[in-house]
Amino acid sequence: MMLNFFDQFASQSLLGIPLIAIAMLVPWLLFPSPYKRWLNNRLITFQYWFISRATNQLMLPLNINAHKWALILVALLLFLITLNLLGLLPYTFTPTTQLSMNMALAVPLWLATVLIGMRNQPTHSMAHLLPEGTPTLLIPILIIIETISLFIRPLALGVRLTANLTAGHLLIQLISTATFVMLSFMPTIAMLTFIVLALLTLLEIAVAMIQAYVFVLLLSLYLQENV
Amino acid sequence: MADKPVTIAQKRLLDVKLAELPTWMTSCDFTPNGILSAMRRGHDRYYNKYINVKKGGIGGISMLLAGYVILSYIWEYDHIKHDRWRKYH
Numbered sequence: 001m002m003l004n005f006f007d008q009f010a011s012q013s014l015l016g017i018p019l020i021a022i023a024m025l026v027p028w029l030l031f032p033s034p035y036k037r038w039l040n041n042r043l044i045t046f047q048y049w050f051i052s053r054a055t056n057q058l059m060l061p062l063n064i065n066a067h068k069w070a071l072i073l074v075a076l077l078l079f080l081i082t083l084n085l086l087g088l089l090p091y092t093f094t095p096t097t098q099l100s101m102n103m104a105l106a107v108p109l110w111l112a113t114v115l116i117g118m119r120n121q122p123t124h125s126m127a128h129l130l131p132e133g134t135p136t137l138l139i140p141i142l143i144i145i146e147t148i149s150l151f152i153r154p155l156a157l158g159v160r161l162t163a164n165l166t167a168g169h170l171l172i173q174l175i176s177t178a179t180f181v182m183l184s185f186m187p188t189i190a191m192l193t194f195i196v197l198a199l200l201t202l203l204e205i206a207v208a209m210i211q212a213y214v215f216v217l218l219l220s221l222y223l224q225e226n227v
Numbered sequence: 228m229a230d231k232p233v234t235i236a237q238k239r240l241l242d243v244k245l246a247e248l249p250t251w252m253t254s255c256d257f258t259p260n261g262i263l264s265a266m267r268r269g270h271d272r273y274y275n276k277y278i279n280v281k282k283g284g285i286g287g288i289s290m291l292l293a294g295y296v297i298l299s300y301i302w303e304y305d306h307i308k309h310d311r312w313r314k315y316h
Contacts, residue, residue, distance in 0.1 A: 007306065012302050012303045012305065012306050013302075014301070014302045014305070019299060019302045019303065022298065022299075022302070023299075026295055029270075029291065030288065030291070032274065032278070032279075041278060041279045041280060041281075041283055042282070042283050043278055043283060043287070043288065086292075086295070089292060089295070089296050089299075090296055090300075091296055091299040091300040091303060091307075092295065092296060092299045093299060093303075
């Protein structure tokens with residue numbers, strides 16, 4: 001029985017090296033770079049197929065100026081997917097449960113899209129603050145609301161990722177504790193809870209991938225408006 | 228069959244005799260560059276043996292992930308040893 005369910009989110013350090021540092025380096029180990037051969041090994045071929053499909057999908061709605069962002073967006077997608085999925089292994093640490101890290105990813109990228117829009121086409125990006133066809137009386141209020149919604153975007157990006165992953169990990173821990181405790185005196189209920197746990201783990205795998213995708217997709221949408 | 232005479236610094240760990248172990252350890256390169264190149268060599272050996280093969284399966288990556296799980300357990304041991312089944316034993 002854990003003394004405190006939130007202790008799994010505090011990164012432990014051994015010999016002065018925090019576990020979060022190792023956890024953030026593991027995705028680099030898992031994606032080897034392709035080399036100059038006609039046929040690479042299976043791992044690289046599979047990753048290359050996935051990366052090219054993802055880049056194609058992501059860059060489809062964006063115009064040619066935004067294609068400069070292809071590398072950083074796809075790298076971000078791979079990083080987040082790998083971090084989230086690795087966090088589902090036992091005893092591992094998920095860096096994306098830390099709000100500090102997600103805000104560090106969200107705020108600079110969002111700010112970059114806004115500044116690019118303001119610099120290259122200021123009228124066009126200002127025009128996004130007022131949707132078409134609004135009644136004249138509502139214009140001042142709507143501009144204020146749209147500005148607030150613009151500034152809330154990085155907060156929403158970071159907090160969405162953090163909250164989804166933290167909630168998932170906590171739920172898995174709670175339900176597994178319940179299963180263990182009930183195994184001795186109520187085995188049938190424990191079996192039902194175990195089935196819930198199995199389904200929840202499947203959901204978590206899906207959520208891990210979906211959240212990474214949503215993060216990158218929204219960034220590409222903000223980029224699309226501004227470039 | 229006699230071994231070729233090589234300097235002790237060039238031998239791999241498994242070829243070093245027990246009596247020669249202290250001299251081998253002192254001849255190791257413990258500078259950051261040396262450590263990095265040793266890690267690079269280890270990584271390349273693992274990669275070329277298990278992943279960079281014609282019909283690599285799931286085993287190469289699974290061993291890596293299992294090693295990562297064990298490493299995380301070692302890192303968190305100081306904290307995990309406080310978990311227990313009953314409040315009073």
